[in-house]
Amino acid sequence: MTLQLSDIVLSYGGSPIISRLDLQARPGEILVLTGPSGCGKSTVLRALAGLLRPDSGEILADGQPVRTTSRDRALVFQDNALLPWRTVQSNVELALKLAGTPRSERAEEARRWIADVGLSGFEHYLPKSLSGGMRQRVQLARGLAGAPRAVMMDEPFGALDTQTRTSMQKLLIDTWRAHPTTVVFVTHDVDEALLIGDRIAVLGRAGQPLRALLDVPTPREALADRSALRSEVIAALDTPEFP
Ligand SMILES: Nc1ncnc2c1ncn2[C@@H]1O[C@H](COP(=O)(O)OP(=O)(O)OP(=O)(O)O)[C@@H](O)[C@H]1O
Ligand SMILES: [Mg+2]
Numbered sequence: 001m002t003l004q005l006s007d008i009v010l011s012y013g014g015s016p017i018i019s020r021l022d023l024q025a026r027p028g029e030i031l032v033l034t035g036p037s038g039c040g041k042s043t044v045l046r047a048l049a050g051l052l053r054p055d056s057g058e059i060l061a062d063g064q065p066v067r068t069t070s071r072d073r074a075l076v077f078q079d080n081a082l083l084p085w086r087t088v089q090s091n092v093e094l095a096l097k098l099a100g101t102p103r104s105e106r107a108e109e110a111r112r113w114i115a116d117v118g119l120s121g122f123e124h125y126l127p128k129s130l131s132g133g134m135r136q137r138v139q140l141a142r143g144l145a146g147a148p149r150a151v152m153m154d155e156p157f158g159a160l161d162t163q164t165r166t167s168m169q170k171l172l173i174d175t176w177r178a179h180p181t182t183v184v185f186v187t188h189d190v191d192e193a194l195l196i197g198d199r200i201a202v203l204g205r206a207g208q209p210l211r212a213l214l215d216v217p218t219p220r221e222a223l224a225d226r227s228a229l230r231s232e233v234i235a236a237l238d239t240p241e242f243p
Pocket of ligand 2: 041042043154
């Protein structure tokens with residue numbers, strides 16, 4: 001799915017957070033949004049998901065104006081958004097139900113997704129009995145189950161330790177390759193942006209224009225020397241590398 005932001009203004013209570021942003025997520029790409037804290041990354045994702053209407057400008061999903069949320073456009077958050085009283089299996093089945101998967105196919109399909117994210121055997125666990133990384137795997141399965149045509153991810157790995165985070169990044173890329181969809185991925189982490197993104201958009205501080213829009217050479221694995229690109233992103237971020 002193509003997601004198009006055309007000259008959009010987003011504000012809360014009259015103060016502009018995003019002014020006149022033009023940005024497109026191309027079909028099947030991973031577009032990373034990064035930028036300083038408070039610059040409006042989550043706000044842009046909420047608008048793309050249809051949770052927030054722009055003051056002006058247009059948001060189009062495959063040419064159609066985005067007015068509400070849709071099962072075509074899923075949202076995955078950083079914090080645990082699983083239903084605590086439902087098991088892993090039942091959380092994933094719910095996503096399939098909302099996506100319109102027939103009842104008779106849900107159990108089997110949910111098991112496949114749970115296996116894809118490496119959680120076979122944990123189907124009957126409640127979220128509270130899982131580690132943070134495991135919960136994030138369930139969220140990934142839930143976000144991608146039902147084959148949404150676009151997925152918005154808001155710092156989904158932000159709360160994980162470095163090792164778990166690295167394995168989740170790999171899992172995301174593998175899962176996305178197996179089930180291609182347009183992804184808009186928000187992160188603070190420059191290395192995560194370089195690893196995951198096909199393109200990286202660096203947003204300016206609230207109300208300022210886009211600072212940079214960079215292509216990441218593919219295939220990702222062949223990107224032996226990221227240092228030049230890394231410097232470009234850091235320069236655009238205009239923040240100390242080790243604050
Ligand atoms: N519901 C709201 N009502 C009023 N102001 C809000 C609301 N949500 C966000 N803001 C303001 O909008 C600005 C952008 O917030 P947003 O959450 O989009 O930033 P962000 O780039 O995602 O930041 P972070 O990197 O810290 O997650 C901030 O100044 C924030 O205070
Ligand atoms: Mg945010």
